[in-house]
Amino acid sequence: METEVRTPPTICGMGHRMKRKEDARFLFGKGRYVDDIKLPGMLYMDIVRSPFAHARIKSINAERALAMDGVVAVITGKDLEKYNLHWMPTLMGDTQMVLPTDRVMYQAQEVAAVIATDRYIAADAVEAIEVEYEPLEPVVDPFRALEPDAPVLRTDKGKTDNHIWHWEVGDREATERAFQEADVVVKQQIYIPRIHVASIETCGCIADYNPAEGKLTVYMTTQAPHVVRTALALVAGHVGLSEEKIRVISPDIGGGFGGKVPTYPGYVIAIAASVLLGKPVKWIEDRSENLQADSFARDYHITAELAATKDGKITALRIKTLADHGYTDAAANPSKFPAGLFSICTGSYDIKHAFVEVDAVYTNKPPGGVAYRCSFRVTEAVHAIERMVDVLAQKLGMDPAELRFRNFVQPDQFPYKSALGWEYDSGNYPAALRKAMDLIGYEELRREQAERRARGELIGIGISSFTEIVGAGPSRHFDILGIKMFDSCELRIHPTGKAIARFGTKSQGQGHETTYAQIIAEELGIPAAHVQVEEGDTDTAPYGLGTYASRSTPTAGAAAAMAARKVREKARKIAAYLLEVSEEDLEWEPGVFRVKGAPDKSVTIQEIAFAAYTNHPPGMEAGLEAVHYYDPPNLTFPFGSYICVVDIDKGTGQVKIRRFVAVDDCGHVINPMIVEGQIHGGLTMGFAPAMMEELVYDEEGNILTGSFMDYLLPTAVETPRWETARTVTPSPHHPLGAKGVGESATVGAPAAIVNAVVDALSPYGVTHIDIPITPYKVWKILHEKGVV
Ligand code: MCN
Ligand code: CUN
Structure with a gap:
């Protein structure tokens, strides 16, 4: 299924690869930062x-x-x-x-x-x-922070230890029983290090x-x-x-x-x-201040366990995590979710029993915890489950794709209630993985791998079949400091049929000025080029919670559609008045109301807009505008399947990504070009922490990676070529069937890369490597395991 294009290029509604309206000013060097x-x-x-x-x-x-x-x-x-x-x-x-x-x-x-x-x-x-x-005396290590003789950091709060909070979800006893009854259990420590976003502007x-x-x-x-x-x-x-x-x-x-x-x-x-x-x-801020003091991401010490039958049906998941928050918990999570949406960690799999607990501690490091295209800790959740599925496959001697197919939530199970309480709105996980396997030629690659292994070469194939969860609200569960998480659009149509739309979100590069205009074009038939989008000024924009956690399309994008539909309802009344027929006699096609059975009798949205200010029906308020505050009924659950192929140089430990295929599904697509751009950027931001980035501290709490000499960012030279494709599984509750996509690739990519590297080294008994996978780390493993 693809997103249907219903408007001509002159209108440029959904599905058009419209060039970004905002880029003109950026390309002319006229951005206003x-x-x-x-x-x-x-x-x-x-x-x-x-x-x-x-x-x-x-x-x-x-x-x-x-x-x-x-x-x-x-x-x-x-x-x-x-x-x-x-x-x-x-x-x-x-x-x-x-x-x-x-x-x-x-x-x-x-x-x-x-x-x-x-x-x-x-x-x-x-x-x-x-x-x-x-x-x-500083406390740098979060495990040390919990020791009884560790210095207490937050005496200002009357604390007597460094523990911030404990959070748990799921059924501890039922999970325990499932583990006792399991044929196979695997357990793995996974550290997801502290990283920094390094946006171009500080x-x-x-x-x-x-x-x-x-x-x-x-x-x-x-x-x-x-x-x-x-x-x-x-x-x-x-x-x-x-x-x-x-x-x-x-x-x-x-x-x-x-x-x-x-x-x-x-x-x-x-x-x-x-x-x-x-x-x-x-x-x-200058660059060093930005790198050394601003909100970090990740820093999760995870112990994960899976229980399964011997033929590879996963029966339970258990995770215990220690979260290092630095000296204060300044993460930006919804209030009720101190560990964000980490409890999406059952992932794309139908796992009956699960139990997750997270403990947060204070250390002498900068505060933060939520940043870096994370979807509120979904990155950590995906990394844990996608790694664990591979650890289990290795233990069972089963192909990791086969193990995934065996455990996926099936398309007919949606809406699917997970063991940790989420209701997944929609998905088709087998289709996405199948498509990725076909694109990369999975079976052929496995044959090649067998041949090369026989010659002692190191080639690895890694899969990540992730599920995202984005679009907070619904406001009954989601708030920040008590402010409910909805989002808004205020839409005004001018007399000549042009429009201004203002939003409670705020683009930082995602292209909202283009995509919101396309949504309004789709709904009203006003050319997207004639819809001015504004965000970010609290004196003029309607109240909103902002842009993060890929929530703009699920919330404000929906609000744009709903506001436009309100405008269309009023436009219909004006059209009926102008054409002297009843509203029921009118048919809508993008930009025009026609009289049913008399298609030459019609008025355009532009004519209607003019009439709204010059010739509106008696008794009706003048003007053509609407406001909508959209409170989503549920989150949206985009997903994807990524496959990575790596070749490892035995002499240097250098990992080369030979191919990376990413199949994403964010429901209906508003602008395919922008979505591809988001995925390319997101994949690069998944590759970066997988291979290069880490904030490192010494025992005194000095940052050892305080400049870009030591904190390694990928450039175009290191970044592999991304091959992208998509499936379309619309969200059943979003007015446009769209799901968020801004973070999917960053969330899904690291596990595919690690899984590929571990797969390459699995014949030598390697079951896990913590990111970043630097050449030195691989080189050491090659020597320890006697590969060279
Ligand atoms: N889109 C679409 N069709 C869909 C879904 C999205 O065309 N089905 C388009 C949207 O209209 C929007 C873009 O893709 O133009 C991203 O939409 P969405 O997934 O709703 O995410 P947000 O707009 O809320 O962006 C936030 C997300 C986050 S949380 C981070 S972090 C991140 C990301 O976006 N930061 C970015 N991508 C970024 N891209 C740039 N250039 N700069 C950042 O700082
Ligand atoms: Cu977590 S990074 Mo984005 O949600 O702004």
Whole structure:
């Protein structure tokens, strides 16, 4: 099944490969990012950061800095404390220092801020500030954090240990029984390391407080401007910032990937500085600050077990995880889900019994936990189950594709209720895997592998048949800080039949200006080229929860369709009035109402729009517009099957990806070109942590990968050529049958790569390798296992 194209290219509704409307300004170098904005009288902020992972601050001496020409102010935690602004809440309801008053908790933590007339002066003044520290014993290893004699980090919260929360789901006893009765049990430790998103644009803001109006405007690199506005009003209401006086503007964003969901101390300090000084204050992180201090991703220590019958029917899954959250839980999960949607870890398989528990701990590392195209921890879940299925296949001596087919949730089982409580809306897992196998020539590859193995060569084939879960709400289960997770569209049709549509989401590169316009074109027949899309300004956009967890299409995309349908209903009334027939006598085709049986009697949507302002029916309100707040009935469950083929060089341990086939299914596709772009980018962001990326700390909590010399990013040179294809299984509850897709490839890809490498090395007894699979790691294994 493919997405049906119902509109001509002149209208460019769903299914058209429309070129991105936003790209013109980017290609002309006319994007408007936060750092492009320069306000009159603007001051610049730079931040003093801690060299220690854990230390007491004995003194801060700013005298030399303050004496420098152009330095306007130095702000410390003690200054903010006077206004009770030295702490702020995190999105997970924990607390985080804005600036410390006595202790620093991770290397690169904010210690003080300098405000100056020039960015260079601010940077020089940062160097001139003398901070005296008394180093304290750091807690770096999360397992060490749980030991009874470990230093307690969050004494400010009255804690007596470093444990943050315990979360569990599933039936512990029934799972235990299934394990006792199983023919075969496999168990594997899996570490999914800390990684960093490295978007091209770092984080930053301009806080512009206008004392005459009492109004604060913040231009900010945020994926969720409305939530920031409400949170600011809640924490700074006591200093006179009430919500109608706060305007958050998220202009063009140079990549978010989850790293621009949290509220960083820098934003709050800049706002405080602007309010105190009555001038605009700009703060833009540099690359090292972004890498060393911003929200990380993953850092899950997983112990996973599968129980199965000897012929390969999986009967139970059990997972225990330790989550390292750094010094505060600043993950951006929905409130009820401290471990995000990790409980999707039964994956694409019909597993009767499952039990999952996650414990979170504090360590002396930067806070965070949700970023990097993760779909709220689905990446971790997929990695665990897709690895485990291969571990089991290896133990049973069964082909991993065969084992998957044997355990897939079958197409006729949807809607499918998983053992961990999710109701999968739709899927066809066997079809996607079959298609990927056909495209790559699976059987032929296995034959080639057997021949080459006989010659001692290392070739591996890895599969990942993942299930995603994206599109939060529904609001009965999903909220952030109590704010329900719906999303919105406000649509206005102008008299000449052109439109403006505003949304509560915020594109960071995903192409919303194009795809939302295409949705409205699909529903109203107004050419997508004539639909202006706006996001990111809280003074004009309807309230929404923002863009992350691939939720925009499932929520705001649905809202666009629903708002357009409301407009169409009013348009139908106007059409009936203009054509002097009853509404029932009208037929709709994209852009035109026709009289049934008299097809030459018709009015176009443009004529109707004009009439809405010039000649509307008596008794009807003028205008043609609608607002819709869409609260999805369920999440959407995109999925895919990826197959990776690797060749390993025995001499160097270098893994070369020979082929990578990705079959994705995100239901109906709005713009195939954009979806392919999302998948190409997502695959590269799956390849990166699988092969290269990791944030590493030493025992003192010093970051060892604090620059791109050590934190390795793939470039076009390292990145393999992606072969993509799709199946289309529409979501039954989404108005367009669409599912989210923005993170699928990042979620699904790493396991396929690891499975391929392990498959290559399996004849030598290798059952698992933790990512990143660096040449050195492979080289060591080759030597340990006596392969060379
Ligand atoms: N789309 C489509 N048909 C579908 C599904 C999606 O045409 N069936 C289109 C959408 O209209 C949209 C794009 O694909 O233009 C992604 O849509 P969606 O899956 O709804 O995801 P979001 O728009 O909510 O984007 C968020 C997602 C996340 S969470 C991360 S992280 C990520 C990602 O998108 N960050 C990105 N992709 C990114 N791409 C870029 N360029 N930059 C980022 O920061
Ligand atoms: Cu988890 S990264 Mo995206 O949800 O913004």
